[in-house]
Amino acid sequence: MVSWVDGQPDERLAISDRALAYGDGLFETMRVERGRPCLFERHMARLRDGCGRLRIPLDDALLRSEVLAYCAQFERGVAKLIVTRGDGLRGYAPPTPSIARRILQSAPLPAYPAVHGEAGVELFPCRTRLAEQPLLAGLKHLNRLEQVLARGEWQDAAFAEGLMCDTSGRVIEGVFSNLFLVLDGRLLTPSLQRCGVAGVMRAEIIERAAAAGMLVEQRDISVEELQRAEEIFLCNSLYGIWPVRRLRQRIWPVGGVTRKLQALLFEHPGNS
Amino acid sequence: MVSWVDGQPDERLAISDRALAYGDGLFETMRVERGRPCLFERHMARLRDGCGRLRIPLDDALLRSEVLAYCAQFERGVAKLIVTRGDGLRGYAPPTPSIARRILQSAPLPAYPAVHGEAGVELFPCRTRLAEQPLLAGLKHLNRLEQVLARGEWQDAAFAEGLMCDTSGRVIEGVFSNLFLVLDGRLLTPSLQRCGVAGVMRAEIIERAAAAGMLVEQRDISVEELQRAEEIFLCNSLYGIWPVRRLRQRIWPVGGVTRKLQALLFEHPGNS
Numbered sequence: 033m034v035s036w037v038d039g040q041p042d043e044r045l046a047i048s049d050r051a052l053a054y055g056d057g058l059f060e061t062m063r064v065e066r067g068r069p070c071l072f073e074r075h076m077a078r079l080r081d082g083c084g085r086l087r088i089p090l091d092d093a094l095l096r097s098e099v100l101a102y103c104a105q106f107e108r109g110v111a112k113l114i115v116t117r118g119d120g121l122r123g124y125a126p127p128t129p130s131i132a133r134r135i136l137q138s139a140p141l142p143a144y145p146a147v148h149g150e151a152g153v154e155l156f157p158c159r160t161r162l163a164e165q166p167l168l169a170g171l172k173h174l175n176r177l178e179q180v181l182a183r184g185e186w187q188d189a190a191f192a193e194g195l196m197c198d199t200s201g202r203v204i205e206g207v208f209s210n211l212f213l214v215l216d217g218r219l220l221t222p223s224l225q226r227c228g229v230a231g232v233m234r235a236e237i238i239e240r241a242a243a244a245g246m247l248v249e250q251r252d253i254s255v256e257e258l259q260r261a262e263e264i265f266l267c268n269s270l271y272g273i274w275p276v277r278r279l280r281q282r283i284w285p286v287g288g289v290t291r292k293l294q295a296l297l298f299e300h301p302g303n304s
Numbered sequence: 305m306v307s308w309v310d311g312q313p314d315e316r317l318a319i320s321d322r323a324l325a326y327g328d329g330l331f332e333t334m335r336v337e338r339g340r341p342c343l344f345e346r347h348m349a350r351l352r353d354g355c356g357r358l359r360i361p362l363d364d365a366l367l368r369s370e371v372l373a374y375c376a377q378f379e380r381g382v383a384k385l386i387v388t389r390g391d392g393l394r395g396y397a398p399p400t401p402s403i404a405r406r407i408l409q410s411a412p413l414p415a416y417p418a419v420h421g422e423a424g425v426e427l428f429p430c431r432t433r434l435a436e437q438p439l440l441a442g443l444k445h446l447n448r449l450e451q452v453l454a455r456g457e458w459q460d461a462a463f464a465e466g467l468m469c470d471t472s473g474r475v476i477e478g479v480f481s482n483l484f485l486v487l488d489g490r491l492l493t494p495s496l497q498r499c500g501v502a503g504v505m506r507a508e509i510i511e512r513a514a515a516a517g518m519l520v521e522q523r524d525i526s527v528e529e530l531q532r533a534e535e536i537f538l539c540n541s542l543y544g545i546w547p548v549r550r551l552r553q554r555i556w557p558v559g560g561v562t563r564k565l566q567a568l569l570f571e572h573p574g575n576s
Contacts, residue, residue: 053331137320165471178437
Protein backbone atom coordinates (compact mmCIF):
# COMPACT_ATOMS: atom_id res chain seq x y z
CA MET A 33 0.00 0.00 0.00
CA VAL A 34 1.18 3.50 -0.74
CA SER A 35 3.04 5.28 2.04
CA TRP A 36 2.22 8.66 3.54
CA VAL A 37 4.64 11.48 4.24
CA ASP A 38 3.15 14.23 6.41
CA GLY A 39 -0.31 12.91 5.68
CA GLN A 40 0.05 12.82 1.89
CA PRO A 41 0.53 9.73 -0.27
CA ASP A 42 4.24 9.65 -1.12
CA GLU A 43 7.11 7.18 -1.44
CA ARG A 44 9.91 9.71 -1.18
CA LEU A 45 11.44 12.03 1.36
CA ALA A 46 13.48 15.25 1.19
CA ILE A 47 17.17 14.39 1.58
CA SER A 48 17.45 17.35 3.95
CA ASP A 49 15.59 15.33 6.59
CA ARG A 50 17.57 14.78 9.78
CA ALA A 51 16.53 11.14 9.96
CA LEU A 52 18.75 10.53 6.95
CA ALA A 53 21.62 12.66 8.23
CA TYR A 54 21.71 11.56 11.88
CA GLY A 55 19.00 8.99 12.55
CA ASP A 56 17.33 11.88 14.35
CA GLY A 57 13.92 10.40 15.05
CA LEU A 58 11.86 7.54 16.43
CA PHE A 59 9.67 4.77 15.09
CA GLU A 60 6.84 2.42 16.00
CA THR A 61 6.02 -0.88 14.33
CA MET A 62 2.35 -1.68 14.81
CA ARG A 63 0.34 -4.78 14.11
CA VAL A 64 -2.88 -3.93 12.28
CA GLU A 65 -5.96 -6.11 12.68
CA ARG A 66 -9.33 -5.26 11.14
CA GLY A 67 -8.05 -1.81 10.21
CA ARG A 68 -6.96 -0.93 13.76
CA PRO A 69 -3.43 -0.71 15.19
CA CYS A 70 -3.09 -3.14 18.11
CA LEU A 71 -1.76 -1.71 21.37
CA PHE A 72 -2.30 1.72 19.87
CA GLU A 73 -2.29 3.64 23.17
CA ARG A 74 0.96 2.01 24.21
CA HIS A 75 2.61 2.84 20.88
CA MET A 76 1.50 6.46 21.15
CA ALA A 77 2.62 6.71 24.78
CA ARG A 78 6.09 5.39 23.98
CA LEU A 79 6.40 7.74 21.03
CA ARG A 80 5.34 10.72 23.16
CA ASP A 81 7.88 9.75 25.79
CA GLY A 82 10.60 9.41 23.15
CA CYS A 83 9.76 12.74 21.55
CA GLY A 84 9.90 14.32 24.98
CA ARG A 85 13.32 12.87 25.74
CA LEU A 86 14.71 13.85 22.31
CA ARG A 87 12.82 17.19 22.38
CA ILE A 88 11.05 16.57 19.10
CA PRO A 89 7.82 18.59 19.13
CA LEU A 90 4.81 16.48 18.25
CA ASP A 91 1.22 17.29 17.41
CA ASP A 92 -0.28 14.35 19.23
CA ALA A 93 -3.88 14.79 18.01
CA LEU A 94 -2.82 15.16 14.37
CA LEU A 95 -0.58 12.11 14.57
CA ARG A 96 -3.24 9.95 16.19
CA SER A 97 -5.88 10.77 13.59
CA GLU A 98 -3.34 10.24 10.81
CA VAL A 99 -2.23 6.81 12.07
CA LEU A 100 -5.81 5.67 12.56
CA ALA A 101 -6.85 6.87 9.08
CA TYR A 102 -3.83 5.17 7.52
CA CYS A 103 -4.45 1.84 9.24
CA ALA A 104 -8.16 1.92 8.43
CA GLN A 105 -7.22 1.37 4.79
CA PHE A 106 -6.16 -2.23 5.27
CA GLU A 107 -7.52 -5.26 7.02
CA ARG A 108 -4.35 -6.79 8.39
CA GLY A 109 -0.62 -6.21 8.30
CA VAL A 110 2.14 -4.03 9.70
CA ALA A 111 2.08 -0.24 9.87
CA LYS A 112 5.40 1.44 10.53
CA LEU A 113 5.38 5.01 11.78
CA ILE A 114 8.55 7.12 11.70
CA VAL A 115 8.68 10.54 13.34
CA THR A 116 11.74 12.63 12.47
CA ARG A 117 12.97 16.01 13.66
CA GLY A 118 12.27 17.19 10.11
CA ASP A 119 14.49 19.24 7.86
CA GLY A 120 17.75 20.38 9.30
CA LEU A 121 20.32 23.04 9.03
CA ARG A 122 23.76 21.71 8.31
CA GLY A 123 25.28 20.57 11.59
CA TYR A 124 24.09 18.70 14.64
CA ALA A 125 22.31 21.59 16.38
CA PRO A 126 18.57 20.89 16.42
CA PRO A 127 16.74 23.65 14.52
CA THR A 128 14.49 25.83 16.67
CA PRO A 129 11.70 25.40 16.11
CA SER A 130 11.87 21.90 14.65
CA ILE A 131 8.95 20.77 12.51
CA ALA A 132 8.53 17.04 13.01
CA ARG A 133 7.93 14.90 9.93
CA ARG A 134 5.60 11.89 9.95
CA ILE A 135 6.09 8.87 7.70
CA LEU A 136 3.72 5.91 7.50
CA GLN A 137 4.60 2.71 5.65
CA SER A 138 2.86 -0.64 5.49
CA ALA A 139 3.85 -4.25 4.91
CA PRO A 140 2.23 -7.67 5.16
CA LEU A 141 2.60 -9.40 8.52
CA PRO A 142 5.88 -11.36 8.53
CA ALA A 143 5.28 -15.03 7.68
CA TYR A 144 6.56 -16.43 10.98
CA PRO A 145 6.01 -20.20 11.25
CA ALA A 146 3.28 -21.07 13.78
CA VAL A 147 5.71 -23.51 15.38
CA HIS A 148 7.67 -20.55 16.79
CA GLY A 149 4.82 -19.76 19.14
CA GLU A 150 3.93 -23.39 19.81
CA ALA A 151 7.19 -25.31 20.25
CA GLY A 152 9.50 -22.32 20.71
CA VAL A 153 12.58 -20.98 18.97
CA GLU A 154 16.33 -21.38 19.10
CA LEU A 155 18.30 -18.23 20.01
CA PHE A 156 21.48 -17.30 18.18
CA PRO A 157 24.09 -15.97 20.66
CA CYS A 158 25.10 -12.64 19.07
CA ARG A 159 28.65 -11.41 19.51
CA THR A 160 27.51 -7.82 18.87
CA ARG A 161 27.03 -6.10 22.24
CA LEU A 162 24.74 -3.21 23.08
CA ALA A 163 26.59 -0.07 24.16
CA GLU A 164 25.44 1.44 27.45
CA GLN A 165 23.85 4.83 26.87
CA PRO A 166 21.29 5.77 29.53
CA LEU A 167 20.22 8.88 27.59
CA LEU A 168 18.87 6.71 24.76
CA ALA A 169 18.00 3.54 26.70
CA GLY A 170 14.46 2.32 26.20
CA LEU A 171 13.79 4.52 23.17
CA LYS A 172 12.85 3.06 19.80
CA HIS A 173 15.03 5.59 18.00
CA LEU A 174 16.42 5.44 14.49
CA ASN A 175 20.06 4.71 15.49
CA ARG A 176 19.95 0.98 14.94
CA LEU A 177 23.35 -0.04 13.58
CA GLU A 178 23.89 -2.39 16.53
CA GLN A 179 20.78 -4.34 15.53
CA VAL A 180 21.86 -4.36 11.88
CA LEU A 181 25.26 -5.78 12.85
CA ALA A 182 23.73 -8.33 15.22
CA ARG A 183 21.13 -9.52 12.72
CA GLY A 184 23.87 -9.84 10.11
CA GLU A 185 25.67 -12.42 12.25
CA TRP A 186 23.51 -15.37 11.21
CA GLN A 187 21.69 -16.53 8.08
CA ASP A 188 20.67 -19.99 9.28
CA ALA A 189 16.85 -20.00 9.51
CA ALA A 190 17.13 -22.47 12.39
CA PHE A 191 17.66 -19.41 14.57
CA ALA A 192 14.48 -17.31 14.75
CA GLU A 193 16.08 -14.62 16.91
CA GLY A 194 19.41 -13.58 18.42
CA LEU A 195 20.31 -12.89 22.05
CA MET A 196 21.99 -9.56 22.77
CA CYS A 197 24.00 -8.67 25.87
CA ASP A 198 25.37 -5.25 26.79
CA THR A 199 29.08 -4.43 26.72
CA SER A 200 29.31 -5.47 30.40
CA GLY A 201 27.88 -8.90 29.56
CA ARG A 202 24.39 -8.50 31.01
CA VAL A 203 21.49 -10.13 29.15
CA ILE A 204 19.30 -7.39 27.60
CA GLU A 205 17.00 -8.49 24.77
CA GLY A 206 16.61 -10.10 21.35
CA VAL A 207 17.54 -8.25 18.17
CA PHE A 208 13.87 -7.39 17.55
CA SER A 209 12.25 -8.71 20.74
CA ASN A 210 12.21 -8.27 24.49
CA LEU A 211 12.96 -11.17 26.77
CA PHE A 212 11.46 -12.60 29.97
CA LEU A 213 12.56 -15.49 32.14
CA VAL A 214 11.34 -17.52 35.06
CA LEU A 215 14.11 -18.03 37.62
CA ASP A 216 13.54 -19.80 40.93
CA GLY A 217 9.82 -19.40 40.31
CA ARG A 218 10.00 -15.63 39.76
CA LEU A 219 9.11 -13.81 36.56
CA LEU A 220 11.92 -11.46 35.49
CA THR A 221 12.78 -9.20 32.58
CA PRO A 222 16.06 -7.32 32.08
CA SER A 223 16.34 -3.73 33.26
CA LEU A 224 16.51 -1.31 30.32
CA GLN A 225 18.13 1.58 32.17
CA ARG A 226 21.40 1.42 30.21
CA CYS A 227 20.35 0.13 26.78
CA GLY A 228 17.66 -1.83 24.99
CA VAL A 229 14.24 -0.96 23.60
CA ALA A 230 11.27 -0.83 25.97
CA GLY A 231 8.81 -2.75 23.81
CA VAL A 232 5.08 -2.12 23.94
CA MET A 233 4.40 -5.87 24.16
CA ARG A 234 6.83 -6.03 27.09
CA ALA A 235 4.78 -3.35 28.84
CA GLU A 236 1.54 -5.14 27.97
CA ILE A 237 2.84 -8.42 29.38
CA ILE A 238 4.04 -6.74 32.58
CA GLU A 239 0.55 -5.29 33.05
CA ARG A 240 -1.38 -8.44 32.19
CA ALA A 241 0.88 -10.58 34.36
CA ALA A 242 0.36 -8.21 37.29
CA ALA A 243 -3.41 -8.34 36.78
CA ALA A 244 -3.14 -12.13 36.98
CA GLY A 245 -1.16 -11.95 40.21
CA MET A 246 2.33 -12.37 38.71
CA LEU A 247 4.64 -9.50 39.54
CA VAL A 248 7.40 -9.00 36.95
CA GLU A 249 10.72 -7.91 38.42
CA GLN A 250 12.89 -5.68 36.19
CA ARG A 251 16.54 -6.07 37.12
CA ASP A 252 20.00 -6.89 35.80
CA ILE A 253 20.26 -10.46 34.48
CA SER A 254 23.50 -12.36 33.97
CA VAL A 255 24.14 -15.00 31.30
CA GLU A 256 24.52 -17.52 34.12
CA GLU A 257 21.03 -16.68 35.41
CA LEU A 258 19.62 -17.04 31.92
CA GLN A 259 21.18 -20.50 31.61
CA ARG A 260 19.71 -21.47 34.99
CA ALA A 261 16.22 -20.18 34.11
CA GLU A 262 13.27 -22.58 34.23
CA GLU A 263 11.59 -20.78 31.31
CA ILE A 264 12.56 -18.12 28.78
CA PHE A 265 10.32 -16.37 26.30
CA LEU A 266 10.54 -13.53 23.79
CA CYS A 267 7.91 -11.01 22.81
CA ASN A 268 7.18 -8.22 20.38
CA SER A 269 4.17 -6.36 19.09
CA LEU A 270 3.93 -8.37 15.85
CA TYR A 271 4.16 -11.99 16.99
CA GLY A 272 3.17 -11.83 20.66
CA ILE A 273 5.12 -14.47 22.64
CA TRP A 274 7.62 -17.07 21.46
CA PRO A 275 8.97 -19.57 23.98
CA VAL A 276 12.75 -20.11 23.81
CA ARG A 277 13.50 -23.79 23.46
CA ARG A 278 17.24 -23.66 22.91
CA LEU A 279 20.32 -21.50 23.50
CA ARG A 280 23.67 -23.14 22.76
CA GLN A 281 23.59 -26.59 24.38
CA ARG A 282 20.77 -25.82 26.80
CA ILE A 283 17.26 -26.99 25.89
CA TRP A 284 14.06 -25.88 27.62
CA PRO A 285 10.58 -27.36 27.49
CA VAL A 286 7.82 -24.78 27.02
CA GLY A 287 6.91 -23.80 30.57
CA GLY A 288 3.63 -23.18 32.35
CA VAL A 289 4.16 -19.45 32.92
CA THR A 290 4.91 -18.93 29.23
CA ARG A 291 1.76 -20.82 28.25
CA LYS A 292 -0.33 -18.90 30.75
CA LEU A 293 0.90 -15.53 29.43
CA GLN A 294 0.29 -16.62 25.83
CA ALA A 295 -3.27 -17.46 26.84
CA LEU A 296 -3.71 -14.10 28.60
CA LEU A 297 -2.57 -12.28 25.45
CA PHE A 298 -4.78 -14.38 23.26
CA GLU A 299 -7.87 -13.51 25.30
CA HIS A 300 -7.76 -9.84 24.30
CA PRO A 301 -5.18 -9.71 21.52
CA GLY A 302 -5.87 -6.22 20.25
CA ASN A 303 -6.55 -4.42 23.51
CA SER A 304 -5.33 -1.09 24.89
CA MET B 305 23.33 23.67 -5.60
CA VAL B 306 21.16 20.75 -6.56
CA SER B 307 21.91 17.42 -4.86
CA TRP B 308 22.65 14.11 -6.55
CA VAL B 309 21.16 10.76 -5.67
CA ASP B 310 22.93 7.84 -7.36
CA GLY B 311 24.54 10.23 -9.80
CA GLN B 312 21.34 11.98 -10.85
CA PRO B 313 20.18 15.46 -9.82
CA ASP B 314 17.55 14.91 -7.14
CA GLU B 315 16.46 16.34 -3.79
CA ARG B 316 14.49 13.33 -2.63
CA LEU B 317 15.07 9.78 -1.55
CA ALA B 318 12.97 6.59 -1.46
CA ILE B 319 11.57 6.13 2.04
CA SER B 320 12.51 2.46 1.76
CA ASP B 321 16.18 3.44 2.20
CA ARG B 322 17.83 1.86 5.23
CA ALA B 323 19.53 5.13 6.15
CA LEU B 324 16.11 6.44 7.11
CA ALA B 325 15.03 3.26 8.89
CA TYR B 326 18.22 2.45 10.82
CA GLY B 327 20.89 5.06 10.10
CA ASP B 328 22.43 2.23 8.08
CA GLY B 329 25.21 4.08 6.30
CA LEU B 330 28.19 6.41 6.48
CA PHE B 331 29.03 9.97 5.53
CA GLU B 332 31.90 12.29 4.69
CA THR B 333 31.88 16.08 4.96
CA MET B 334 34.43 17.54 2.56
CA ARG B 335 35.80 21.02 2.14
CA VAL B 336 35.79 22.03 -1.52
CA GLU B 337 38.35 24.52 -2.83
CA ARG B 338 38.67 25.45 -6.50
CA GLY B 339 36.27 22.63 -7.40
CA ARG B 340 38.33 19.94 -5.64
CA PRO B 341 37.54 18.12 -2.39
CA CYS B 342 40.37 18.72 0.10
CA LEU B 343 41.90 15.62 1.72
CA PHE B 344 40.05 13.59 -0.88
CA GLU B 345 42.16 10.44 -0.55
CA ARG B 346 41.72 10.42 3.22
CA HIS B 347 37.95 10.83 2.91
CA MET B 348 37.76 7.96 0.43
CA ALA B 349 40.02 5.75 2.55
CA ARG B 350 37.90 6.29 5.67
CA LEU B 351 34.72 5.60 3.71
CA ARG B 352 36.18 2.40 2.25
CA ASP B 353 37.22 1.29 5.72
CA GLY B 354 33.74 2.06 7.09
CA CYS B 355 31.99 0.23 4.27
CA GLY B 356 34.25 -2.74 4.91
CA ARG B 357 33.43 -2.80 8.62
CA LEU B 358 29.67 -2.43 8.00
CA ARG B 359 29.83 -4.75 4.96
CA ILE B 360 28.29 -2.21 2.61
CA PRO B 361 29.48 -3.03 -0.91
CA LEU B 362 30.94 -0.02 -2.67
CA ASP B 363 31.95 0.67 -6.26
CA ASP B 364 35.01 2.71 -5.41
CA ALA B 365 35.81 3.89 -8.94
CA LEU B 366 32.24 4.99 -9.61
CA LEU B 367 32.04 6.85 -6.32
CA ARG B 368 35.35 8.64 -6.85
CA SER B 369 34.41 9.89 -10.29
CA GLU B 370 30.99 10.94 -9.06
CA VAL B 371 32.35 12.92 -6.10
CA LEU B 372 34.95 14.65 -8.26
CA ALA B 373 32.38 15.53 -10.93
CA TYR B 374 29.99 16.87 -8.30
CA CYS B 375 32.60 19.02 -6.60
CA ALA B 376 33.91 20.37 -9.93
CA GLN B 377 30.64 22.27 -10.27
CA PHE B 378 31.42 24.77 -7.54
CA GLU B 379 34.39 26.88 -6.58
CA ARG B 380 34.22 26.66 -2.83
CA GLY B 381 32.01 25.19 -0.11
CA VAL B 382 31.09 21.95 1.59
CA ALA B 383 30.22 18.70 -0.16
CA LYS B 384 28.53 16.07 1.96
CA LEU B 385 28.57 12.49 0.75
CA ILE B 386 26.26 9.88 2.27
CA VAL B 387 26.58 6.20 1.38
CA THR B 388 23.69 4.01 2.55
CA ARG B 389 23.05 0.27 2.38
CA GLY B 390 20.26 1.12 -0.05
CA ASP B 391 16.72 -0.15 -0.05
CA GLY B 392 15.82 -2.67 2.56
CA LEU B 393 13.52 -5.49 3.27
CA ARG B 394 11.49 -4.98 6.39
CA GLY B 395 13.62 -5.96 9.37
CA TYR B 396 17.22 -5.48 10.43
CA ALA B 397 18.77 -8.24 8.29
CA PRO B 398 20.98 -6.65 5.64
CA PRO B 399 19.66 -7.58 2.18
CA THR B 400 21.98 -9.81 0.15
CA PRO B 401 23.12 -8.42 -2.09
CA SER B 402 22.82 -4.84 -0.88
CA ILE B 403 22.98 -2.10 -3.47
CA ALA B 404 24.61 0.93 -1.89
CA ARG B 405 23.04 4.33 -2.52
CA ARG B 406 25.12 7.50 -2.97
CA ILE B 407 23.88 10.94 -2.00
CA LEU B 408 25.77 14.17 -2.60
CA GLN B 409 24.69 17.48 -1.08
CA SER B 410 26.39 20.86 -0.97
CA ALA B 411 26.39 23.89 1.30
CA PRO B 412 28.39 27.09 1.69
CA LEU B 413 31.37 26.89 4.04
CA PRO B 414 30.16 27.62 7.59
CA ALA B 415 30.80 31.27 8.50
CA TYR B 416 33.14 30.57 11.42
CA PRO B 417 34.68 33.76 12.85
CA ALA B 418 38.38 34.06 12.00
CA VAL B 419 39.06 34.69 15.68
CA HIS B 420 38.35 31.02 16.39
CA GLY B 421 41.55 30.05 14.60
CA GLU B 422 43.53 33.03 15.86
CA ALA B 423 42.69 33.54 19.52
CA GLY B 424 41.01 30.19 20.14
CA VAL B 425 37.61 29.02 21.33
CA GLU B 426 35.84 28.26 24.58
CA LEU B 427 34.66 24.66 25.04
CA PHE B 428 31.26 23.85 26.47
CA PRO B 429 31.50 20.86 28.86
CA CYS B 430 28.78 18.52 27.52
CA ARG B 431 26.92 16.31 29.96
CA THR B 432 26.04 13.90 27.13
CA ARG B 433 28.53 11.03 27.19
CA LEU B 434 29.64 8.84 24.30
CA ALA B 435 28.67 5.19 24.73
CA GLU B 436 31.51 2.68 24.34
CA GLN B 437 30.95 0.54 21.26
CA PRO B 438 34.18 -0.78 19.74
CA LEU B 439 32.34 -2.21 16.71
CA LEU B 440 31.39 1.30 15.59
CA ALA B 441 34.26 3.31 17.09
CA GLY B 442 36.08 5.54 14.63
CA LEU B 443 33.41 5.28 11.95
CA LYS B 444 31.60 8.34 10.61
CA HIS B 445 28.30 6.46 10.53
CA LEU B 446 24.77 7.83 10.41
CA ASN B 447 23.84 6.99 14.03
CA ARG B 448 24.50 10.42 15.49
CA LEU B 449 21.88 10.98 18.18
CA GLU B 450 24.58 11.43 20.82
CA GLN B 451 25.98 14.38 18.86
CA VAL B 452 22.48 15.81 18.37
CA LEU B 453 21.84 15.62 22.13
CA ALA B 454 25.24 17.07 22.98
CA ARG B 455 24.95 19.96 20.52
CA GLY B 456 21.49 20.69 21.88
CA GLU B 457 22.94 21.36 25.34
CA TRP B 458 24.05 24.93 24.60
CA GLN B 459 22.82 27.86 22.52
CA ASP B 460 25.27 30.50 23.77
CA ALA B 461 27.48 31.44 20.80
CA ALA B 462 30.33 32.11 23.25
CA PHE B 463 30.96 28.35 23.05
CA ALA B 464 32.21 27.38 19.59
CA GLU B 465 32.37 23.67 20.42
CA GLY B 466 31.56 21.18 23.15
CA LEU B 467 33.79 18.66 24.90
CA MET B 468 32.58 15.06 24.96
CA CYS B 469 33.75 12.32 27.31
CA ASP B 470 32.84 8.64 27.15
CA THR B 471 30.59 6.97 29.71
CA SER B 472 33.71 6.06 31.74
CA GLY B 473 34.72 9.74 31.89
CA ARG B 474 37.64 9.68 29.44
CA VAL B 475 38.12 12.71 27.19
CA ILE B 476 37.29 11.74 23.58
CA GLU B 477 36.54 14.60 21.20
CA GLY B 478 34.45 17.66 20.37
CA VAL B 479 30.88 17.32 19.08
CA PHE B 480 32.10 17.90 15.49
CA SER B 481 35.87 17.97 15.99
CA ASN B 482 38.78 15.87 17.15
CA LEU B 483 41.02 17.04 19.96
CA PHE B 484 44.75 17.16 20.60
CA LEU B 485 46.69 18.29 23.64
CA VAL B 486 50.26 18.95 24.69
CA LEU B 487 50.98 17.45 28.10
CA ASP B 488 54.42 17.52 29.71
CA GLY B 489 55.80 18.49 26.33
CA ARG B 490 54.23 15.53 24.48
CA LEU B 491 51.63 15.76 21.75
CA LEU B 492 48.64 13.51 22.50
CA THR B 493 45.23 12.72 21.05
CA PRO B 494 42.57 10.48 22.61
CA SER B 495 42.41 6.83 21.59
CA LEU B 496 39.29 6.12 19.51
CA GLN B 497 39.14 2.37 20.15
CA ARG B 498 35.87 2.53 22.11
CA CYS B 499 34.03 5.50 20.61
CA GLY B 500 34.53 8.71 18.69
CA VAL B 501 35.01 9.58 15.03
CA ALA B 502 38.46 9.17 13.47
CA GLY B 503 38.54 12.46 11.60
CA VAL B 504 40.45 12.90 8.36
CA MET B 505 42.00 16.13 9.64
CA ARG B 506 43.12 14.26 12.76
CA ALA B 507 44.87 11.74 10.50
CA GLU B 508 46.38 14.54 8.43
CA ILE B 509 47.72 16.29 11.53
CA ILE B 510 49.20 13.07 12.88
CA GLU B 511 51.03 12.58 9.59
CA ARG B 512 52.21 16.17 9.20
CA ALA B 513 53.35 16.32 12.82
CA ALA B 514 55.33 13.11 12.37
CA ALA B 515 56.96 14.48 9.21
CA ALA B 516 58.01 17.53 11.27
CA GLY B 517 59.50 15.31 13.97
CA MET B 518 56.57 15.40 16.42
CA LEU B 519 55.22 11.99 17.23
CA VAL B 520 51.54 12.00 18.26
CA GLU B 521 50.67 9.49 20.95
CA GLN B 522 47.13 8.05 20.83
CA ARG B 523 46.03 6.95 24.28
CA ASP B 524 43.36 7.30 26.95
CA ILE B 525 43.14 10.85 28.34
CA SER B 526 41.52 11.81 31.64
CA VAL B 527 39.76 15.08 32.39
CA GLU B 528 42.51 15.81 34.92
CA GLU B 529 45.15 15.43 32.22
CA LEU B 530 43.20 17.75 29.96
CA GLN B 531 43.07 20.36 32.71
CA ARG B 532 46.83 20.01 33.23
CA ALA B 533 47.63 20.29 29.50
CA GLU B 534 49.94 23.07 28.31
CA GLU B 535 48.00 23.37 25.04
CA ILE B 536 44.73 22.05 23.63
CA PHE B 537 43.43 22.35 20.10
CA LEU B 538 40.54 21.07 18.00
CA CYS B 539 40.46 20.13 14.35
CA ASN B 540 38.14 19.11 11.57
CA SER B 541 38.19 18.98 7.80
CA LEU B 542 36.27 22.25 7.34
CA TYR B 543 38.04 24.69 9.64
CA GLY B 544 41.47 23.13 10.13
CA ILE B 545 42.74 23.88 13.66
CA TRP B 546 41.17 25.93 16.47
CA PRO B 547 43.16 26.49 19.65
CA VAL B 548 41.17 25.98 22.85
CA ARG B 549 41.50 29.04 25.07
CA ARG B 550 39.04 28.16 27.78
CA LEU B 551 37.28 25.23 29.47
CA ARG B 552 35.36 26.03 32.64
CA GLN B 553 37.65 28.21 34.81
CA ARG B 554 40.88 27.21 33.07
CA ILE B 555 42.33 29.57 30.47
CA TRP B 556 45.11 28.71 28.03
CA PRO B 557 47.25 30.97 25.87
CA VAL B 558 47.62 29.78 22.28
CA GLY B 559 50.69 27.55 22.41
CA GLY B 560 53.69 27.11 20.16
CA VAL B 561 52.86 23.56 19.06
CA THR B 562 49.36 24.63 18.03
CA ARG B 563 50.75 27.55 16.03
CA LYS B 564 53.35 25.33 14.38
CA LEU B 565 50.72 22.78 13.29
CA GLN B 566 48.45 25.54 12.00
CA ALA B 567 51.39 26.75 9.92
CA LEU B 568 52.12 23.23 8.64
CA LEU B 569 48.50 22.85 7.52
CA PHE B 570 48.49 26.27 5.93
CA GLU B 571 51.54 25.41 3.81
CA HIS B 572 49.66 22.79 1.79
CA PRO B 573 46.02 23.29 2.77
CA GLY B 574 44.42 21.12 0.12
CA ASN B 575 46.83 18.20 0.14
CA SER B 576 45.97 14.72 1.14
